[in-house]
Amino acid sequence: MTIDMDGKHIDETKELDGKDVRSVPTLASIAEKVGVSVNTVSRALRAPNTVRAELRKRINVAMDELNYVPNRLAGGLSGMRTDIVGVVVTSLYYSEFASIIDTLQSALLERDLQVMLANTRYNPDQEIKLVRSILSWRPAAVAIIGIDHPPKVVELLKASGIPIIEMWDTGGNVIDTAIGFDHQAVGAAQARHLIDQGYKKLAFVGSLRENDRRAQKRLLGLEAEAARAGIAAIAKRTEPQGGSPDLGERLAGELLETHSEIGAIVCNSDVVAFGVLRALKKRGKRVPEDIGVIAFGDNEAAACVTPSLTTIRPDREKIGRLTADAIVARINGGEPQTTVVDWQLMFRDSTRRKD
Template structure:
């Protein structure tokens, strides 16, 4: 796979480099951090601007030694809702623990500004490495991570500019595969439905892949029905009712998560729509409950365990000065009753 990492590393900023930029002593910069009230407001602003420009991160470790690294690996996820990333973090943690590295977990809640605060705070603890969900970040997060001087592994996605290394999925390809799955079963009027939040670029990439495939197949344009709020069955139901009220011809629905799909199935029952004969539904994530519904839910199953394992292995390799790498992760579509138009129901995985 093509190496899409960004080069241009520079040494991390220090108190001395901040002081040189502002034209004061390193002690003055230190005082501005430790006792800001002892430094004139105008000078504090100049120091803060210099810190921002140079991507300076304070050192919280005892003694403040510039070259010191902890045994912590910062892990930044975008959600703990319904434990979407639980398997990834669990395997990452167990693999790192065997090498005496410990996970420090943070949750951005799909908020770009929160992501920036958390990454800056994690870097202040001088972690051994950072693992973070996605390749689409706050611009300042990209700068901080790129110039942090520690190994960075971006997880769950690899379609974009990778900072250092990545272990993830091609979400555009997945969206196309979801659409193809429905089209091959006779569905023609498709919709993408679910949660689409500020930094959830993965859902947007799946929707784009779906739209491109439908266009190539000569089908009507894919109808988008999304909201910028957490994915939940209630959201799925509400969006489903809105979708069918405005677009009664829709007969195939791709959901951005299984959790949203549960609500879609509930909404279709309220509308007396038969699944899969009237409307086919496919989710993403293959949560455990998806095989227990009536009808059972077709879904995309990403290899979460492998993402966690490979991310940890890449971190350990990078700490031994091995080259960075980009690792595509396997996934497959689990076809169940919710998309089996014209086929006998089976009630479990194919």
């Protein structure tokens, strides 16, 4: 027996959903590592001011080393999984993941599962805090954007013993199950499309945050494919901040001041491309005759701007639907798997040099 955060006794060696959870870190394992009683560890969590600072620090270090996650469920509920599915995204701007979340939530509701949403804003420290918080509610599963996470997040998710579904990216090592696509392949396809349309001197413009590994992978794919085609080094203008039309306009202006010979610009997102198109128009550049523009995302406005924007359309709804299916399958004992979802290159006027 041990004691939960409310001071009640719980049995942490009983089975969870038919699985032995004795390997899951408990208050008892923390107490043993620190060399104190379970009551002391429980008190350090419930009323930190009643425990010496030095001892609290040792307890916190032990919790971190063992990947212990406090249990927010009290008493008889403490050994149960809830009907919650934690969903962790990196951004809520410009509806990049809105369709995934909407489709995922609708499909999970049909299975009597509820979504708990968290937004990391591409901040690794926030990702660690949010993942730890979600796990404290003992979710049935966690769905999270991307496959590149801080090491501590990977440790926490692996130690949780629940299904982990990584969405949006499949280009690398996964924790459990992944549903998405290879972003380097997207970057390579952007380069091939521009080269096929007769563009020779390429550039990359946009938001390139340290923790946005998907955008970095697309750039790697773009550069690798351009190099294979004998294209000179790609000029880049990026900043580590959220993408926006204003950012695209400013970076495109800076690019053209130093690289007037550029023939086509690849943007890391549609909203950045909208600003690039604005900058080119102000400078009297014809699109696609003088400079071509291609982007990623297929924002709702991409087909409506003038000229209409060539871009990559990920199948967000399919990713959301397959993620829901994978969550239910894994909860019911199905095997982990990686599923690659198709995407489309939407060929529009911003690169239409040839019919």
